[in-house]
Amino acid sequence: RTIQVELGERSYPIFIGSGLLSQIGDRCVEAGFPVRSPLLVVTDSEVAPRYLPALEENLRSKGYTVASHVIPAGEASKSLQVYEEVMTTAISAGLDRSSAVLAMGGGVVGDLAGFVAATYMRGIGFLQLPTTILAHDSSVGGKVAVNHPLAKNMIGAFYQPSLVLYDLDTLATLPARQISSGLAEVVKHGLILDKEFACWCREHAGELLALDAEALGYALERGCAIKADVVGNDEREQGQRAILNLGHTIGHAIEAVGGYGVFLHGEAIAIGMAGSALLAAKLGRDTAIYEDTVSMLSALGLPTRLPAEYGEDELIEAMMHDKKFKEGKMTFIVPDAIGAVSIVGNVEESLVREVIAQLKKEGS
Ligand code: NAD
Ligand code: ZN
Numbered sequence: 099r100t101i102q103v104e105l106g107e108r109s110y111p112i113f114i115g116s117g118l119l120s121q122i123g124d125r126c127v128e129a130g131f132p133v134r135s136p137l138l139v140v141t142d143s144e145v146a147p148r149y150l151p152a153l154e155e156n157l158r159s160k161g162y163t164v165a166s167h168v169i170p171a172g173e174a175s176k177s178l179q180v181y182e183e184v185m186t187t188a189i190s191a192g193l194d195r196s197s198a199v200l201a202m203g204g205g206v207v208g209d210l211a212g213f214v215a216a217t218y219m220r221g222i223g224f225l226q227l228p229t230t231i232l233a234h235d236s237s238v239g240g241k242v243a244v245n246h247p248l249a250k251n252m253i254g255a256f257y258q259p260s261l262v263l264y265d266l267d268t269l270a271t272l273p274a275r276q277i278s279s280g281l282a283e284v285v286k287h288g289l290i291l292d293k294e295f296a297c298w299c300r301e302h303a304g305e306l307l308a309l310d311a312e313a314l315g316y317a318l319e320r321g322c323a324i325k326a327d328v329v330g331n332d333e334r335e336q337g338q339r340a341i342l343n344l345g346h347t348i349g350h351a352i353e354a355v356g357g358y359g360v361f362l363h364g365e366a367i368a369i370g371m372a373g374s375a376l377l378a379a380k381l382g383r384d385t386a387i388y389e390d391t392v393s394m395l396s397a398l399g400l401p402t403r404l405p406a407e408y409g410e411d412e413l414i415e416a417m418m419h420d421k422k423f424k425e426g427k428m429t430f431i432v433p434d435a436i437g438a439v440s441i442v443g444n445v446e447e448s449l450v451r452e453v454i455a456q457l458k459k460e461g462s
Contacts (some may be wrong), residue, residue, distance in 0.1 A: 231280025
């Protein structure tokens with residue numbers, strides 16, 4: 099399966115399928131990276147022992163010089179400190195303007211390595227090799243970043259990869275919680291633009307959670323295609339791309355207040371999507387949207403309720419640091435129905451507080 103992200107001269111393909119990592123060397127040659135320029139593979143401590151040796155060997159068999167940098171697994175590695183360490187490896191390995199950074203891992207590796215690629219010598223080649231379900235989202239669209247202690251993804255760039263090579267075989271080793279977390283972004287793509295797909299995810303939740311190859315291949319292709327379409331129409335988030343942030347205003351606040359990693363990213367945005375549906379009801383939309391949203395998320399093993407210890411003041415405070423908060427007014431992505439959303443500005447803080455309070459009571 100191949101999907102094309104249409105961005106003029108920055109267009110690129112997403113290859114999705116089984117056994118694709120064994121084609122990486124050929125893909126680098128095809129993409130025009132010269133063998134005389136070193137490549138840098140960035141990956142993490144969970145992915146490296148499983149998939150790094152074969153990847154390095156494949157690249158070397160095509161004549162490339164390969165350096166690798168293994169970061170500790172987890173969100174804490176999306177930091178300026180780790181960024182600097184990867185830069186040190188890149189400089190020491192002698193990467194030049196024709197070199198490329200290969201990000202093999204989940205969204206943490208992709209976001210961090212992408213920011214390295216975007217800024218090393220003002221930008222060198224970049225390839226995304228996602229190994230989590232969540233990374234079907236993060237590897238497409240060109241948003242790369244590291245976190246600041248005060249705010250997530252605050253230091254970053256728009257930097258598109260030359261290609262995305264998504265080898266579904268790597269997903270077999272994902273822990274169950276990571277599978278559900280990734281499926282949150284998959285169903286999000288349905289919730290914003292494709293009701294049929296969102297309902298399909300609920301119906302096939304069992305197969306998706308069991309990593310059934312057929313179901314998963316379809317879901318990831320559809321998720322990537324929806325994302326590619328939105329990004330193709332609004333690369334730098336001047337307008338419509340913001341709909342991809344459904345559930346993220348509340349979700350990011352949950353991650354910031356709870357501490358990164360307490361709730362996984364997909365879990366936090368699942369609670370956020372339930373919150374957006376509650377907000378929708380407060381703004382006059384059908385309350386059935388909330389029931390449906392919760393049933394879809396629950397089917398995929400995701401939380402929809404906020405633990406009582408999350409303080410409203412702290413969450414609101416965290417939202418104010420969020421990039422989606424402008425001039426004292428909160429902007430939310432609000433569902434109009436399953437498969438359709440609006441960008442609603444000027445949301446009153448009191449309504450958001452009501453939603454947070456309700457999230458602690460409602461749901462599973
Ligand atoms: P992650 O990269 O931390 O991966 C999750 C965990 O799974 C890690 O412990 C990792 O080591 C492990 N892992 C990865 N692949 C594995 C495999 N094949 N087998 C076994 N274990 C494996 O997190 P994630 O959920 O992939 O991504 C979350 C990050 O993505 C967040 O930082 C989020 O902000 C970012 N994100 C970015 C975008 C974007 O557009 N750039 C979009 C969504 C999310
Ligand atoms: Zn996300």
